[in-house]
Amino acid sequence: MNEQAAQKMQVSDEVAIQIAAMNKWYGTFHVLRDINMTVQRGERIVICGPSGSGKSTLIRCINRLEEHQAGQIVVDGTELTSDIKNIDKVRSEVGMVFQHFNLFPHLTILENCTLAPIWVRKVPKREAEETAMHFLRKVKIPEQAHKYPGQLSGGQQQRVAIARSLCMKPRIMLFDEPTSALDPEMIKEVLDTMIELAQEGMTMLCVTHEMGFAQAVANRVIFMDQGQIVEQNEPKEFFTNPKSERTKLFLSQILGH
Amino acid sequence: MTQTFIRTEMLPPEAPPARDSGAIKWLRENLFSGPLNTILTLLGLFIVYWGLSGLLPWIFGGVWNAGSLGECREIIAARTGGDGTEAACWAMVRERWHQYLFGFYPSDLYWRPTLAFGLLFVALAPVLFSQFPRKMFLLTLAYPAVAYLLLWGGSVWVPVMLILLVGAVFFIATRIGGGWGVTTFVVLLLLCFGNPLGNILWFLFRLVDALPFVAVPVAFEQSVLGFLAKIFPLFSHVHPWIHSILPWGLTPVNSDKFGGFLLAIVIGVTAISFSLPLGIILALGRQSDMFIVKSLSVGFIEFIRGVPLITLLFTASLLLQYFLPPGTNFDLILRVIILVTFFAAAYLAEVIRGGLAALPRGQYEAADALGLNYWQAQRLIIMPQALKISIPGIVSTFIGLFKDTTLVSFVGLLDPLRGVTMAVRADINWKGIYWEPYVFVGAIFFILCFSMSRYSMYLERKLKTDHR
Ligand SMILES: Nc1ncnc2c1ncn2[C@@H]1O[C@H](COP(=O)(O)OP(=O)(O)OP(=O)(O)O)[C@@H](O)[C@H]1O
Numbered sequence: 097m098n099e100q101a102a103q104k105m106q107v108s109d110e111v112a113i114q115i116a117a118m119n120k121w122y123g124t125f126h127v128l129r130d131i132n133m134t135v136q137r138g139e140r141i142v143i144c145g146p147s148g149s150g151k152s153t154l155i156r157c158i159n160r161l162e163e164h165q166a167g168q169i170v171v172d173g174t175e176l177t178s179d180i181k182n183i184d185k186v187r188s189e190v191g192m193v194f195q196h197f198n199l200f201p202h203l204t205i206l207e208n209c210t211l212a213p214i215w216v217r218k219v220p221k222r223e224a225e226e227t228a229m230h231f232l233r234k235v236k237i238p239e240q241a242h243k244y245p246g247q248l249s250g251g252q253q254q255r256v257a258i259a260r261s262l263c264m265k266p267r268i269m270l271f272d273e274p275t276s277a278l279d280p281e282m283i284k285e286v287l288d289t290m291i292e293l294a295q296e297g298m299t300m301l302c303v304t305h306e307m308g309f310a311q312a313v314a315n316r317v318i319f320m321d322q323g324q325i326v327e328q329n330e331p332k333e334f335f336t337n338p339k340s341e342r343t344k345l346f347l348s349q350i351l352g353h
Numbered sequence: 354m355t356q357t358f359i360r361t362e363m364l365p366p367e368a369p370p371a372r373d374s375g376a377i378k379w380l381r382e383n384l385f386s387g388p389l390n391t392i393l394t395l396l397g398l399f400i401v402y403w404g405l406s407g408l409l410p411w412i413f414g415g416v417w418n419a420g421s422l423g424e425c426r427e428i429i430a431a432r433t434g435g436d437g438t439e440a441a442c443w444a445m446v447r448e449r450w451h452q453y454l455f456g457f458y459p460s461d462l463y464w465r466p467t468l469a470f471g472l473l474f475v476a477l478a479p480v481l482f483s484q485f486p487r488k489m490f491l492l493t494l495a496y497p498a499v500a501y502l503l504l505w506g507g508s509v510w511v512p513v514m515l516i517l518l519v520g521a522v523f524f525i526a527t528r529i530g531g532g533w534g535v536t537t538f539v540v541l542l543l544l545c546f547g548n549p550l551g552n553i554l555w556f557l558f559r560l561v562d563a564l565p566f567v568a569v570p571v572a573f574e575q576s577v578l579g580f581l582a583k584i585f586p587l588f589s590h591v592h593p594w595i596h597s598i599l600p601w602g603l604t605p606v607n608s609d610k611f612g613g614f615l616l617a618i619v620i621g622v623t624a625i626s627f628s629l630p631l632g633i634i635l636a637l638g639r640q641s642d643m644f645i646v647k648s649l650s651v652g653f654i655e656f657i658r659g660v661p662l663i664t665l666l667f668t669a670s671l672l673l674q675y676f677l678p679p680g681t682n683f684d685l686i687l688r689v690i691i692l693v694t695f696f697a698a699a700y701l702a703e704v705i706r707g708g709l710a711a712l713p714r715g716q717y718e719a720a721d722a723l724g725l726n727y728w729q730a731q732r733l734i735i736m737p738q739a740l741k742i743s744i745p746g747i748v749s750t751f752i753g754l755f756k757d758t759t760l761v762s763f764v765g766l767l768d769p770l771r772g773v774t775m776a777v778r779a780d781i782n783w784k785g786i787y788w789e790p791y792v793f794v795g796a797i798f799f800i801l802c803f804s805m806s807r808y809s810m811y812l813e814r815k816l817k818t819d820h821r
């Protein structure tokens with residue numbers, strides 16, 4: 097990693113996301129329990145943990161795809177309440193990349209990327225298309241702009257999904273297992289895109305089990321189990337010297353065999 | 354023993370082998386591939402031959418030149434030597450085709466419905482085929498007013514005012530946009546054309562009346578409603594005034610002159626174009642989180658679907674008049690159009706709900722995550738996909754609706770199948786004619802419905818972008 101990138105990856109003091117005493121239930125099922133975390137601007141956080149531990153639910157609460165029932169979530173200075181204005185504001189500031197891409201199959205790649213800027217940000221079509229092409233070049237698939245999502249490989253689709261989020265010029269990016277639906281050779285192309293993004297100083301929250309990625313760019317790894325944050329540490333310490341028994345067990349399972 | 358293999362040379366790509374072709378080969382593979390298949394093929398051919406050998410001579414041996422059914426029969430008897438062979442008497446169609454097409458519409462004004470029908474294709478072109486310029490949509494928007502003027506005649510100022518008002522309201526609503534835009538659009542339209550406050554109050558009074566223990570002072574009821582009725586229908590006061598200055602217009606034609614395919618197409622096309630938006634709104638309403646909206650949608654859908662169309666047609670005037678202030682007089686055709694629209698909309702709502710249910714949750718989530726609001730997400734992401742999935746069901750509903758327009762004969766309208774045929778049979782010359790009208794009308798219905806079906810298949814192919 098070069099000097100310049102390293103400098104960009106500095107974490108600032110400014111708070112991007114603040115979660116305090118947050119709890120969430122699905123019916124009677126207590127899925128997130130007393131979550132407290134602060135994310136500074138420029139931080140790259142990797143969240144991992146066993147299946148069903150509530151990782152997806154946590155990051156979906158941050159742009160209110162899920163509603164929390166207790167505690168506080170403040171994103172970019174806006175508290176998430178049932179006030180629709182706040183929610184729309186936060187959603188246009190926070191990009192999200194899904195496990196199954198969720199591209200819009202009836203629109204071309206370019207239209208996928210320009211839709212939200214045109215309708216939400218009210219950017220003129222011309223300008224939106226230029227921005228879209230810029231980000232498509234960045235994720236290295238400008239030549240696919242006029243194809244439909246169904247004509248692309250999984251890795252390409254996920255890179256389009258990343259470009260689509262970036263077109264909204266978000267200040268925070270959320271990733272929910274962006275590579276776990278992909279074949280091994282496609283994982284790398286998506287991770288490369290994400291690493292590049294991290295080096296440009298994007299604030300990122302990423303649910304992933306790609307430990308290589310965590311070691312390369314994360315400045316913090318959060319381990320969740322049973323709806324709670326069990327351990328968090330900087331990646332090197334986290335992987336070489338886990339403190340909690342649960343973390344040790346989990347790491348031995350995913351790294352072990 | 355393990356065999357080691359190392360490729361030293363990569364294979365170059367080759368063209369695929371040419372497929373065997375030829376008619377004989379096709380026949381052998383598809384029709385005579387085995388003993389069972391051969392028997393079935395021969396049996397099938399025999400059934401087709403047997404059916405057609407009876408039907409075709411009847412159709413093509415028909416008599417075109419005759420003045421009455423009796424004359425037809427004489428001609429056929431003379432031709433076959435009276436051996437009892439039957440043939441169609443198409444002379445009836447030749448003499449009465451205009452009634453099948455126009456009903457009792459004045460014959461010197463046939464050019465008006467004909468022109469309206471021609472313009473229908475101009476108006477539909479940009480809706481049905483995307484290669485036409487977008488500007489043509491303006492023609493489409495103006496079409497209802499133009500068609501109304503051509504068909505019913507009367508003052509030109511009615512449609513002109515209609516276009517101007519709807520245009521202005523639409524312009525204002527699009528400036529506002531989103532859910533508020535839609536609300537404003539509906540409210541302004543109602544203010545211009547109807548008497549919404551009066552109607553709502555009337556409806557509430559009706560409900561209260563229904564409770565035996567509350568007596569509403571009749572005088573109050575009448576005075577309030579009378580006052581509101583004077584203020585709100587802006588529209589109906591303006592055009593007579595302009596017309597008194599510039600009396601331009603076409604000869605008015607009354608609704609009871611409409612009949613035949615003119616009637617079927619007027620009802621069918623209007624109901625089809627209004628039932629789709631209404632169906633979409635009902636489908637969304639049914640999925641809504643808002644209790645009242647949801648209950649109203651479910652109630653409407655289940656009630657309308659649960660009652661036979663004929664019942665609705667019979668009770669149309671009763672139902673509509675009970676809920677609208679006294680003195681509201683509905684044209685019979687308009688009444689039928691409203692009910693047929695409701696009927697089709699209830700079915701469409703369920704078809705579209707199926708399409709909505711087939712969409713993965715991820716589509717909603719992606720739209721939300723990008724910050725699109727509810728209406729934007731519905732319009733840009735959800736509906737295009739849900740409607741695409743529902744095309745076969747939607748078109749089936751449309752075809753059903755179009756054929757159901759023949760049921761209007763039950764409320765005394767002159768539908769092509771029963772209404773016009775009865776009128777024809779009432780003529781002493783054609784008394785007793787039986788099969789010919791049904792075959793003729795059936796053939797025209799088939800052509801129209803089959804075109805709709807083909808169009809839907811074209812649309813499905815064109816919109817297929819998922820490359821699954
Ligand atoms: N809509 C829902 N209704 C009820 N329970 C749910 C819902 N979504 C998730 N859950 C439950 O909440 C728990 C946490 O789910 P979540 O998807 O956050 O787990 P995860 O950590 O992302 O798991 P994975 O690694 O498998 O994606 C699981 O036990 C799941 O069964």
Ligand SMILES: [Mg+2]
Pocket residue numbers: 151152153272273
């Ligand atoms: Mg998950």
